[in-house]
Amino acid sequence: MNVTLSDHLRRxxxxxxxxxxxxxxxxxxxxxxxxxxxVAAEAAKRGKRCILLWMNGGxxxxxxxxxxxxxxxxxxxxxxxxxxxxxxxxxYLPKIAEQIGKLAVIRSxxxxxxxxxxxxxxxxxxxxxxxxxxxxxxxxxxxxxxxxPDADLPSFVRxxxxxxxxxxYLGPRYQPFSLERSGRLPYFTQSIGDPRAExxxxxxxxxxxxxxxxxxxxxxxASHRHAKERSWRLLRAKAAFDISKDWPAAKDRYGDTDFGRxxxxxxxxxxxxVPFVEIGxxxxxxxxxxxxxxxxxMQVLDPAWSSLLIDLEERGLLDDTLVVWxxxxxxxxxxxxxxxxxxxxxxxxxxxxxxxxRGGQVYGETDRDGKExxxxxVSEGDLFSxxxxxxxxxxxxxxxxxxxxxxxxxxxxxxxxxLLG
Amino acid sequence: MDFDKAMLAWTLPWDxxxxxxxxxxxxxxxxxxxxxxxEILVWDLPQKPDKPGGSxxxxxxLAGHTNVISKLLSTVDGRWLxxxxxxxxxxxxxxxxxxxxxxxxxxxxxxIEEADSPAGRRAGRKAPPPHEAEVRLQQAARTxxxxxxxxxxxxxxxxWVTSLAMSRDEKLLLSGDDAGQVILWDRAGGxxxxxxxxxxxxxxxxxxxxxxxxxxxxxxxxxxxxxQHSAVRIWDIASAQPxxxxxxxxxxxxxxxxxxxxxxxxxxxxxxxxxGQLFLVDPSNGKKLRELTPKHEYGITDLVFQ
Numbered sequence: 001m002n003v004t005l006s007d008h009l010r011r012x013x014x015x016x017x018x019x020x021x022x023x024x025x026x027x028x029x030x031x032x033x034x035x036x037x038x039v040a041a042e043a044a045k046r047g048k049r050c051i052l053l054w055m056n057g058g059x060x061x062x063x064x065x066x067x068x069x070x071x072x073x074x075x076x077x078x079x080x081x082x083x084x085x086x087x088x089x090x091x092y093l094p095k096i097a098e099q100i101g102k103l104a105v106i107r108s109x110x111x112x113x114x115x116x117x118x119x120x121x122x123x124x125x126x127x128x129x130x131x132x133x134x135x136x137x138x139x140x141x142x143x144x145x146x147x148x149p150d151a152d153l154p155s156f157v158r159x160x161x162x163x164x165x166x167x168x169y170l171g172p173r174y175q176p177f178s179l180e181r182s183g184r185l186p187y188f189t190q191s192i193g194d195p196r197a198e199x200x201x202x203x204x205x206x207x208x209x210x211x212x213x214x215x216x217x218x219x220x221x222a223s224h225r226h227a228k229e230r231s232w233r234l235l236r237a238k239a240a241f242d243i244s245k246d247w248p249a250a251k252d253r254y255g256d257t258d259f260g261r262x263x264x265x266x267x268x269x270x271x272x273x274v275p276f277v278e279i280g281x282x283x284x285x286x287x288x289x290x291x292x293x294x295x296x297x298m299q300v301l302d303p304a305w306s307s308l309l310i311d312l313e314e315r316g317l318l319d320d321t322l323v324v325w326x327x328x329x330x331x332x333x334x335x336x337x338x339x340x341x342x343x344x345x346x347x348x349x350x351x352x353x354x355x356x357x358r359g360g361q362v363y364g365e366t367d368r369d370g371k372e373x374x375x376x377x378v379s380e381g382d383l384f385s386x387x388x389x390x391x392x393x394x395x396x397x398x399x400x401x402x403x404x405x406x407x408x409x410x411x412x413x414x415x416x417x418x419l420l421g
Numbered sequence: 422m423d424f425d426k427a428m429l430a431w432t433l434p435w436d437x438x439x440x441x442x443x444x445x446x447x448x449x450x451x452x453x454x455x456x457x458x459x460e461i462l463v464w465d466l467p468q469k470p471d472k473p474g475g476s477x478x479x480x481x482x483l484a485g486h487t488n489v490i491s492k493l494l495s496t497v498d499g500r501w502l503x504x505x506x507x508x509x510x511x512x513x514x515x516x517x518x519x520x521x522x523x524x525x526x527x528x529x530x531x532x533i534e535e536a537d538s539p540a541g542r543r544a545g546r547k548a549p550p551p552h553e554a555e556v557r558l559q560q561a562a563r564t565x566x567x568x569x570x571x572x573x574x575x576x577x578x579x580x581w582v583t584s585l586a587m588s589r590d591e592k593l594l595l596s597g598d599d600a601g602q603v604i605l606w607d608r609a610g611g612x613x614x615x616x617x618x619x620x621x622x623x624x625x626x627x628x629x630x631x632x633x634x635x636x637x638x639x640x641x642x643x644x645x646x647x648x649q650h651s652a653v654r655i656w657d658i659a660s661a662q663p664x665x666x667x668x669x670x671x672x673x674x675x676x677x678x679x680x681x682x683x684x685x686x687x688x689x690x691x692x693x694x695x696x697g698q699l700f701l702v703d704p705s706n707g708k709k710l711r712e713l714t715p716k717h718e719y720g721i722t723d724l725v726f727q
Contacts, residue, residue, distance in 0.1 A: 072438065072531060076457070076489045076507045076581075257648045283644045288694050295581075295599065296622075296642045335457075337439070338694070371540065 048320050048355060048391040049270045050142050052278040053263070053305060055297075055327035056161040057116070057285030060341050061349035062333055062370050063294045064090050066107045073333035073369045076291050087362055092298035095306035101360040102309055102318070102353045104419045108364020109330065110377040111345045116285070117164060119328030119343070124163035126384035126409055133401055136168035138387065139276040141408060143167075143174045145393045146275040152237035153274050154230070159183055159262050160280025169401045172223055176278070177234070181258050183265045185241050189234070202232055240272040241265065255303040263304040267311050270321055284327055288338035309353055322355025322390055333370040347373045350383060356390040358421040381413025389415040429474040433464055434552055436531040442490045446516055447499025453483070455490025459506055462556070463516075478554040482526060483514055485561045492585040503594060503608070504561075505585040509578045511596055512561035513608065520557035528552040563611045565594070566604075576613055578602060584623050589630040589682065597623025603637055605658060617661035621650045624692065627678040629704065633658055636687060636704075638675035653689065655704060667707040671700075679724040680704065690721025697721040 062068055067079045067088060079088035082100040089097045096103075113122035118129045125135035136144075139156040147155030154177035156167075167174035179185060191198060209225055243250075243265050254260035262279035269277050281301060286293035305325065312318040330348020331341035347366045353359055364376040388395040388408060395409045438457040445452055450466040461483035488507035495502050502514040527533070529552040535541050536548035566577010580600040587594055593614065594606040599622035605615040621639035628635055635658050640651035653675050655665040667689075676692015684704065691698040697717025701710045 072534070078488075255648075257643075283642075289642070292599075292642050300643065300648060335439070339439070369538075 048146050048322065049275045049317075050138070050146075050277075050322045050324065050355065050387070050391060051263075051266045051270060051308070052138065052162075052276070053301075053323065053325045054160070054162050054278055054280040055284050055301075055325065056120075056280050056282050058119070058327040058329035058331055058343060059284045059297070060286070060290060060294055060331035061107070061347075061366075062331065062341070063291065064093060064298070065105050065349045065351060066366055066370055068333070068368065068370050071369050073335070073371075075335060077295075084360055084362075090298060092295055093302050095302045099306050099309050099353070102313070103359050104352045104357045105362045106350045106352070106364055106378055106383070106416075106419075107347075107362055107366055108373040108376045108378050109345075109348045109350050109383070110373050111329070111348075111380050114329060114343050114345050116328060119345075120164045122380055123326060123328045125165050125168070126380040126413070133404070133406060134168035135165055135406070136170040136174065137163045137165045137176070138384065139163065139176055139278055140167040140170045140174035141388070141393065142276040142391060144170055145397075146391060148273060148275075151273055152233040153240055153269070153272060154234060155274060156276045156278075157269055157274055158278035158280070159265070160258065161282050162278045162280040169399060169406065172227055173230075179241070179265075183241075183243070183258070183261045185238060189238055191235075237272075240269060240274075243268055250307070253303060253307040255300055257300045257304070259300050260304040260307075263308040267308055267315075267317075270312075270317060271315065286331070287336070287340040287342055290331065290335070290339060290341040292339075312354060318354040320355065322357060322387065323353045324387065325351040325353075347371065350378075352386070352419065356421045357386075357419050361418070363416060363418055376416075378416065379413065381410040382416060385409045385413040385415040386419055390420055430470045431466060432474050432476045433479070434476050434528045435462060435479070436529050438531070442493040442504070444493035444495050444502065446495045446502060447497050449499040451499060451516070453493050453495070453502055455486070455493055455504060455506075457489050459486030459488050459490060459508060460484075461486065461490060461493070461502075461504060461514075478528070479526075479556050481520060481559055482524070482556045483512075483559050483561070485512055485564070486510065489581070491581070491583055494585060494587050496587070496591050501591075501608075503585065503587065505582040505596060507581040509566065509580060509582060509598070511565040511578075511582060511585065511594065511606070513563040513565070513611070514559065515562040518559060518562070520559040522558055523555055524558050525553055526556055528554055565596075565606055565611045566613075578604065584626045586626045586628050586679075588628045588632050589680075590632070593628065593632055595626045595628050595635055597626045597637060597639075599623070601639065603635065603656075605635070615658055615661055617656065619652070619654070621652060625675050625678040625690075627680050627687070629680050630682060630684040634664065634704070636678045636680070636689075638671075638678060638689070640674050642674075655707070665704075665707045667702065670707065670709050673698075674720070677721045677724040679726055681726045686710070686726075688724045688726070690717075690724050692720040692722065694719055699724075 062073055063075055063077050068074045069079055078091045080091045080097055081088055082097045084100045113119040121129040124137040127135040143155035156174060156176045158176045159179040160181050250264050254264045259281045266277040266279050283293055283297050312321050329343040329345055332344040365374040367374050385395040397408045398405050440454050440456050442455040452464045452466060453461055455461045462479040463481035464477055464479050486506040486508050490504055490506050492505040500517050502516055504512050529549055533548045536546040578598040580598040582596050583599050584597040592608055594608050597603045601619045601621060603617050603623050604613055607614055619637055619639045621641045623637050623639050625638040635656045637656060638653045641648055643649045651674060653667040653671045654663045657664045673691050674693045675689050677690035679688045687702040687704040689700045689702055697720045699713040703710055
């Protein structure tokens with residue numbers, strides 16, 4: 001059989017990009033790529049971190065950061081002025097209004113996925129949901145490129161209702177570690193026996209698996225052992241998740257809610273070196289009673305988010321910690337007959353702060369009723385390009401799924417230069 | 422009155438925004454409606470419609486509120502209308518007043534604006550001719566509280582007034598806001614008689630006929646968060662202390678409440694988007710007596726004993 005050089009390379013590339021299980025099923029190689037180590041080393045040097053405040057269901061831009069008072073789309077909330085000339089925010093975000101100098105408000109998001117599962121996927125990965133390629137979430141990418149592989153703590157932690165894509169092609173090493181909504185560790189992290197006996201048992205397992213692996217080299221076995229090792233390391237470091245001592249002094253500022261506790265924990269975790277934490281807030285999918293929902297939610301959001309920004313700044317962490325406020329969709333300017341707002345992706349708002357983002361500015365503009373973007377439309381890819389760039393990750397870093405190259409952001413995505421400090 | 426044979430009598434055109442509260446003024450043929458923008462219009466309904474569903478123009482515009490009208494109540498004689506609003510105020514309107522100047526309003530202004538918008542033009546919509554009405558402008562006789570009207574005042578509500586009830590003798594008003602403040606007012610003087618705080622948003626209030634007890638339904642409308650809360654309690658007004666807690670039997674959002682004229686029954690209506698269940702309760706012990714059927718398709722917003 002004649003094999004040409006190009007055939008040979010394609011075959012090698014294919015083999016490099018796949019694993020074959022005992023049943024012959026081909027699986028991904030967890031994004032094997034040529035330049036990831038260099039990119040990771042470069043990004044990790046910068047020590048950047050990211051906290052994603054996820055507004056599950058989709059917060060209304062018209063009732064928060066892009067208000068249209070006096071217009072039929074305006075609703076009952078009133079704007080308050082900020083220190084930024086001409087920039088107003090909702091009256092129920094008074095503490096965040098005081099932090100406007102830290103915020104970059106993008107009022108011109110124009111995105112593609114209008115519903116929850118696809119929107120959650122898209123706004124966590126910057127790619128449309130696809131059965132062919134399992135894209136990794138932002139958290140997994142940051143874990144890979146900004147995390148310390150030798151750390152005991154997980155590099156991607158989340159709580160509440162959050163993303164739905166996981167680590168995708170980056171593999172189990174970068175899967176999120178999910179806490180209970182209250183911020184407590186999952187039940188399986190509790191010791192069931194004497195810790196010293198458990199340690200002896202783990203040592204025995206390590207020894208036996210090590211011996212077995214000498215004669216049975218296979219990636220799934222290695223992955224399994226790796227996951228176990230990481231679990232044991234996590235158990236050693238689990239005190240980092242315990243905020244019980246500090247929370248009483250902080251709860252009045254952050255608000256005594258799940259989300260408030262989550263934001264406080266996020267601050268503690270990034271302080272401890274976790275590169276990515278996602279905290280979800282529920283209750284935004286307000287097809288009915290939009291204003292009641294948003295008023296209640298903003299009273300939870302405002303103290304938690306503002307305290308997080310203040311604490312990060314006071315600890316000298318804000319310059320290296322990007323705080324992203326977003327959900328999967330915006331909400332319609334039209335108010336429906338249930339006093340609700342439905343999903344809207346043509347013109348909505350996301351807010352960035354810290355992490356090298358230039359605060360105290362509004363980027364993009366919508367028309368007088370908030371129905372269309374007037375200038376500077378921003379896509380999912382543009383947003384992620386901006387996030388990756390400010391965190392020191394090359395937004396065009398390339399991974400392989402099988403033989404197929406996949407970039408961190410879609411073709412044509414552009415970082416927003418005006419937002420980068 | 423036989424509602425089984427109900428048919429459309431009149432249409433009251435008004436598309437400025439959605440209507441949020443309606444009240445007939447006593448036993449008169451005068452009707453008031455408030456909307457999401459804080460506007461209130463008043464109509465005098467003719468004795469008989471010229472044709473079924475024919476339109477009737479408003480005669481009066483009550484000006485002053487600047488945000489959602491959450492409740493409209495009338496005295497039995499129809500001389501006074503009381504309105505509660507998200508603008509933090511309660512206003513009392515003397516409906517025998519001749520009013521101020523006449524003005525012209527356009528009842529289909531929204532339809533015209535939408536047709537003239539870029540989207541309307543793109544869709545090929547044609548603006549309808551303006552539906553004009555001559556109305557008399559009227560100001561409120563009294564405004565109760567309101568941070569915006571009295572910035573430094575400690576009187577009144579500082580948040581959306583979400584609930585309002587009038588005592589049987591019409592001397593008192595009971596109002597609740599979404600910061601959990603419940604206030605008892607002297608209606609004629611506009612002064613506060615009593616005030617107390619509940620944990621959640623005060624969504625439905627009712628006064629017992631002897632003015633001694635107040636039912637307050639409260640909730641914090643959060644989902645999946647530890648801050649979620651709902652409660653239904655009967656308060657002793659004199660001491661501003663809870664007297665009876667009905668929360669165990671009503672683990673739901675109660676959106677409307679009313680005492681019967683003799684005070685022996687309390688009606689509670691489930692609000693929100695769930696089926697509108699209506700319960701009769703013994704107010705002396707909080708015991709659920711019966712549930713009335715059929716249920717409303719959606720939550721109950723108002724209740725009245727006749």
